[in-house]
Amino acid sequence: MTHYDLVVIGTGSGNSIVNHRFADWKVAIVERGVFGGTCLNKGCIPTKMFVHTADVAATPAGSSRYGVDEELLGIRWPEIRDRIFGRIDPIAAAGSEYRHHNPDNANVTVYDGTGRFTGVKELTVEDHDGVTSVITADRFVLAAGSRPVIPPIVGLEETGYHTSDTIMRLEELPRRLAILGSGFVAAEFAHVFSSFGVEVTLIARSKVMLRGEDAEIASQFTEIARGKYDVLLEHETIRATRLEDGSIRLWMLCPDGKEELIVDDLLVAVGRTPNADQLNPQATGVEVDREGRVVVDEYQQTAVDGIYALGDLTSPYQLKHVANHEARVVKHNLLEPDHRIKSDHRFVPHAVFTSPQIASVGLTEAEAEAQGVNFVVSRQKYADIAYGWAMEDTTGFAKLLADPETGQLLGAHIMGPQASTVIQPLIQAMSFGLNAHDMARGQYWIHPAMPELIENALLNLPLKPQE
Numbered sequence: 042m043t044h045y046d047l048v049v050i051g052t053g054s055g056n057s058i059v060n061h062r063f064a065d066w067k068v069a070i071v072e073r074g075v076f077g078g079t080c081l082n083k084g085c086i087p088t089k090m091f092v093h094t095a096d097v098a099a100t101p102a103g104s105s106r107y108g109v110d111e112e113l114l115g116i117r118w119p120e121i122r123d124r125i126f127g128r129i130d131p132i133a134a135a136g137s138e139y140r141h142h143n144p145d146n147a148n149v150t151v152y153d154g155t156g157r158f159t160g161v162k163e164l165t166v167e168d169h170d171g172v173t174s175v176i177t178a179d180r181f182v183l184a185a186g187s188r189p190v191i192p193p194i195v196g197l198e199e200t201g202y203h204t205s206d207t208i209m210r211l212e213e214l215p216r217r218l219a220i221l222g223s224g225f226v227a228a229e230f231a232h233v234f235s236s237f238g239v240e241v242t243l244i245a246r247s248k249v250m251l252r253g254e255d256a257e258i259a260s261q262f263t264e265i266a267r268g269k270y271d272v273l274l275e276h277e278t279i280r281a282t283r284l285e286d287g288s289i290r291l292w293m294l295c296p297d298g299k300e301e302l303i304v305d306d307l308l309v310a311v312g313r314t315p316n317a318d319q320l321n322p323q324a325t326g327v328e329v330d331r332e333g334r335v336v337v338d339e340y341q342q343t344a345v346d347g348i349y350a351l352g353d354l355t356s357p358y359q360l361k362h363v364a365n366h367e368a369r370v371v372k373h374n375l376l377e378p379d380h381r382i383k384s385d386h387r388f389v390p391h392a393v394f395t396s397p398q399i400a401s402v403g404l405t406e407a408e409a410e411a412q413g414v415n416f417v418v419s420r421q422k423y424a425d426i427a428y429g430w431a432m433e434d435t436t437g438f439a440k441l442l443a444d445p446e447t448g449q450l451l452g453a454h455i456m457g458p459q460a461s462t463v464i465q466p467l468i469q470a471m472s473f474g475l476n477a478h479d480m481a482r483g484q485y486w487i488h489p490a491m492p493e494l495i496e497n498a499l500l501n502l503p504l505k506p507q508e
């Protein structure tokens with residue numbers, strides 16, 4: 042049994058913690074999969090590379106409104122896939138090589154295997170050949186992430202399916218793809234594959250896609266999506282089977298009774314569950330809540346002194362920028378135990394990189410109502426700002442919620458071109474307490490650029506006149 046000062050489980054955001062400041066510490070890093078975790082290998086980064094490529098592929102279909110006639114001549118899927126992973130796989134390999142062999146990591150031992158707590162501050166790691174090592178440590182960082190949820194649909198396991206872990210490495214594009222789910226992953230991949238000419242059918246249990254968004258965004262996005270691919274709403278998939286010709290038949294319950302669908306491939310995208318169950322953290326006294334998340338306090342520490350957790354394993358926000366923020370907090374608290382800092386989850390933004398893009402921060406209108414806060418709302422269409430004219434945009438808009446007395450922004454929701462970028466000044470204003478009036482009139486807004494959307498949305502807020 043080897044004892045360490047620190048053991049980090051998971052090399053997603055957990056890997057960023059150990060640097061030269063830990064040179065005097067005896068450290069172990071445990072990773073069962075590919076170095077770099079979900080975001081690099083199977084999440085944010087490759088998906089956005091596919092999304093950008095899909096945006097390019099979708100351009101000709103919308104070009105004629107500018108008087109430009111373009112034609113999409115073809116999609117070279119293997120080339121797209123290999124370009125993307127040809128960039129990503131070497132980064133993961135270099136990360137692993139660095140930790141295993143670079144002299145910077147002389148104090149770091151890497152265990153390539155699956156860790157599981159077997160006692161108080163005692164972890165058993167099983168490597169890929171089934172060999173086990175037992176290690177103990179004064180401190181642990183639990184950064185083991187999450188995995189796709191697989192719903193209990195009859196016949197699904199035997200039929201076979203893809204998740205976001207595998208769909209990006211397909212050998213060839215299917216002719217027909219069903220996507221089960223209507224959240225982030227479903228909306229992003231529906232855009233990718235439909236733009237590449239695949240016949241996509243998205244199967245949603247809910248009445249709208251992206252039901253976590255502000256209701257206006259969710260309903261308007263759903264209408265736009267229905268113009269691009271098939272969206273089956275209020276459909277519950279109950280059975281799947283593989284047919285002799287290799288295709289897949291799905292049975293669904295829907296408001297009209299039952300329906301069947303035949304496709305060539307199936308992507309399951311119905312959420313992600315934390316990997317805490319596989320880590321057995323209870324053996325070391327770490328609590329797990331009813332959603333399966335490791336419970337932490339505001340310092341990211343679990344119930345056990347010296348055991349910290351971060352990212353998808355513990356957070357209701359399964360987002361990389363949150364995992365990164367929490368990793369920075371954990372790193373500080375490990376190094377400065379007498380001056381610990383708290384993580385800041387006040388204004389966590391997110392973006393859905395679909396088409397049109399969606400970005401959001403703060404309260405939705407329904408949440409503001411449920412919380413009984415005093416608020417006013419403004420809306421601004423892209424179609425009514427100069428850059429929106431240039432883009433001939435007809436569907437995009439920004440919606441802001443603010444406190445009418447103070448002008449403090451409470452929520453911002455944008456659907457339209459570059460929403461993920463356009464929202465950033467609003468995140469900044471909310472984070473630093475800048476009120477809507479000062480934000481709108483205390484700075485120049487470049488004319489005629491896209492952020493004029495925000496300037497106008499701010500000016501549209503029916504705030505109490507300033508003294």
Ligand SMILES: Cc1cc2nc3c(=O)[nH]c(=O)nc-3n(C[C@H](O)[C@H](O)[C@H](O)COP(=O)(O)OP(=O)(O)OC[C@H]3O[C@@H](n4cnc5c(N)ncnc54)[C@H](O)[C@@H]3O)c2cc1C
Pocket residue numbers: 050051052053054055071072073074075076077078079080081083084085086088089154155156157184185186187205226316319320351352353354358359360361362363364394
């Ligand atoms: C398709 C997709 C697209 C996404 N796009 C975005 C996006 O655009 N923007 C965004 O903010 N977020 C996005 N996310 C979410 C983001 O990827 C995650 O929130 C983030 O990667 C979580 O980081 P983490 O460090 O908590 O976990 P991970 O990066 O998942 O790292 C956990 C690591 O722990 C290892 N591990 C797990 N269990 C064990 C064990 N028992 N022993 C040893 N090792 C173990 C795993 O192999 C993994 O490498 C996306 C996710 C998906 C699936």
Ligand SMILES: NC(=O)c1ccc[n+]([C@@H]2O[C@H](COP(=O)([O-])OP(=O)(O)OC[C@H]3O[C@@H](n4cnc5c(N)ncnc54)[C@H](O)[C@@H]3O)[C@@H](O)[C@H]2O)c1
Pocket residue numbers: 192221222223224225226227229244245246247251252277278310311312313358359360391392393394
């Ligand atoms: N751009 C980004 O930041 C980004 C992109 C992808 C993923 N992510 C993260 O990964 C997480 C997981 O993404 P996701 O899309 O898998 O989950 P999600 O939680 O966003 O959406 C899952 C959806 O599937 C529905 N669902 C659940 N069970 C179902 C069933 N049996 N049949 C049909 N629908 C069902 C749910 O009602 C929900 O609407 C996201 O919540 C997000 O935090 C982020």
